[in-house]
Amino acid sequence: MGTAAKQIDETGNNVDYKLMQKPKSIPKTPGVYIFRNTRKTPVYIGKAANLRSRVSSYFLKTGKSPKTEKLMKEAASVNFLELASELEALITEAELIKKWRPKYNILMRDDKSYFYVAITKEKFPRIFITHQPRNISDSVQKLGAQRQTKISYIGPFTEGGTLTAILRTLRRIFPYCTCKENHTRPCLNSEIGRCPGFCCFDKKYSRHSSTAIPKNHYRESIKNIVAVLEGKRVRLFLELKKNMKAASAGQNFEKAALLRDQLLGLESIFAHRHILKHPSEIEFAQEDLSQKLKELFGTGRAIHRLEGYDISNISGTSAVGSMVVFSKRLPSSPYRYTSHAEYGPDKSQYRKFKIKTVLGPNDVEMLKEVIRRRFGHVEWHFPDILVIDGGRPQLNAVRTVLRELRLKNEDLRSVILTSLAKKEEELYIEGMKHPIRLQEGSGGILHLFQHIRDESHRFAKKYHHKLRKIKYKRD
Missing domain, CATH: 3.40.1440.10 (GIY-YIG endonuclease)
Structure with a gap:
């Protein structure tokens, strides 16, 4: 207990x-x-x-x-x-x-209204939520595990939405796999740091002895998630701190940095007063995020609209671009926000682009095409901040397009251009020589930009897969 x-x-x-x-x-x-x-x-x-x-x-x-x-x-x-x-x-x-x-906990709820976290006993365990721990073979089958796979349970929990949100947040700190079957191509979650990518190995590779070390790392993540859900927070914090000091003393600075980030992430979770009510939305710390954005970018204007962009293709085929929009919440907002989320996705404003002018695998040129076409729509509200998925090359490419467009439309001069690089979480800002490294201590700003980047990536991938299926059926 x-x-x-x-x-x-x-x-x-x-x-x-x-x-x-x-x-x-x-x-x-x-x-x-x-x-x-x-x-x-x-x-x-x-x-x-x-x-x-x-x-x-x-x-x-x-x-x-x-x-x-x-x-x-x-x-x-x-x-x-x-x-x-x-x-x-x-x-x-x-x-x-x-x-x-x-x-009265029993009388007020039937068995199906409680939730349990199920953890499979596989080489690379999977985690999912179920209502009835004695009858979950269908759930296991959906995840691609064998029907006879042994499972352990944690629960009962009373709120499925909150529980789902907790697992999503924990997954940012301790990545784990949710893919339904093994495959050789990297999954979307592995590309955005939510999955270690073990599911992307074929069966022969996963049986190879070279997976022994990563398997241990993966199981360590699962063990840490279980510790959080079982209320063993103090023990977990002490263990992570001990391991971080040992890694630092042994000059394994990469591991020490990873453990430090995990500690900061856990501290952030347990410091938050509220957990998400809707698992599809990000819960930001209760803070004046708009003011923090103004301070970060040195602007006196309020930040109302942020747009995220990404490109998806395979060797230049079925190439697409995505535009997602995050808006500042209004008191009468029709979007689903938690009570303290200051910004959230406005899916009615999302747009997708089929690449028309670029042949072959050239993501930078594709991105430039998308930006030109987007700002050709003067009827769409202009953003306060642009968030590009990528690093310095992507930012420079978009900057050249914006320079051309700003000569024709002065309103674009106030648009703040940024790009967010994966893994290092470095934020590049137009006009700044060096990027800003966003860490867990950055609070709501880090989560907001991560959410925009990941959402643009997801939306682009979804449209790309749709076009691939159409092409496959046609061929």
């Missing part, structure tokens, strides 16, 4: 409210709350991003479901435990429900 779960389990917490009292002094922080009966037995366990708001809702005179009415009649007291983040709250809630199996 994790440290937080032990604390609330052993101490009964530092506050024990009679139900007649109004919980005004309960903090507005993430945490876990427990309703107990007169025998001090837990009858319901829940988690909350805001403890005061959630617990207070049980004291409302109207609007409660019949099952909640029954719970409140049986409950004699409620206590709680403050936690640093909603992630910790979700994990602690799962541990306590598993141990106590409270009466």
Whole structure:
């Protein structure tokens, strides 16, 4: 059992409210709350991003479901435990429900409404979410594993969306494979650093002894993810710090840097007060991201619209370009944002381009064509920031096009041109000699630019694959 779960389990917490009292002094922080009966037995366990708001809702005179009415009649007291983040709250809630199996947690949910994280016992384990751990052969089959593959489970968790978001965030720190079958070409996730690429080896190679070291690294990532989900945060932090110091002492600076980045990533997760409600959106730290962007680029104008671009082709065939748009959230925004995400994708503004003028594999020239065609549409809103997938060569190519276009349209002079290089996460900015290296400490800016780059890559790949399928059927 994790440290937080032990604390609330052993101490009964530092506050024990009679139900007649109004919980005004309960903090507005993430945490876990427990309703107990007169025998001090837990009858319901829940988690909350805001403890005061959630617990207070049980004291409302109207609007409660019949099952909640029954719970409140049986409950004699409620206590709680403050936690640093909603992630910790979700994990602690799962541990306590598993141990106590409270009466109303069972009555208010059937088996299918709980979620479990399943981890396969393969050479390179896969991770997925399931409702029913005793009947998951179909899920395993979809992932390409054998039906008889052994599986371990962590759970139950109460919110599938939050759990999915946690796994997506953890995958940025500890990459793992989700491909459904082995293949020889690199997968999309391996290209953006979300997958180590083991699934891209054929079966003969994966049986070769040369995979022994990377297999150990991969299993270490899986072990670390399990430690987070089981609430063993303190132990994991101590282990990573110990390994980082050992790597540094042994002058293995590359490994030490990787462990440092993993520690920073974990600290960022556990410091966040909120976890994503929608797994398709990025949750940024609760900060004035617009102001940080203005400071980074030295502009007095508000940043409302960012556009991301990428090219996808195979040796020049079925070549396409993508344009994705991220907009600043408005109070009446129709897009799906979490309550604190300041920028998010506006998919109604996405555009795709079939390359028309470039023959052969020349991504730079293809990118220049896409930019020319994009700014030929004066009816489309101009961006405040352009984000190109690539490094200095891609930025220079787009800059030559923008110079031509700015002579004809002065409004383009205010557009900020950037490019984000993969792996090193170096941000190149037009007019600056050296790139800025974005790290986990960069917070929302790093996540925003990563999301734009990865989304433009995904959108381009999707259109490219569509054209390839059409070409294959035609041929």
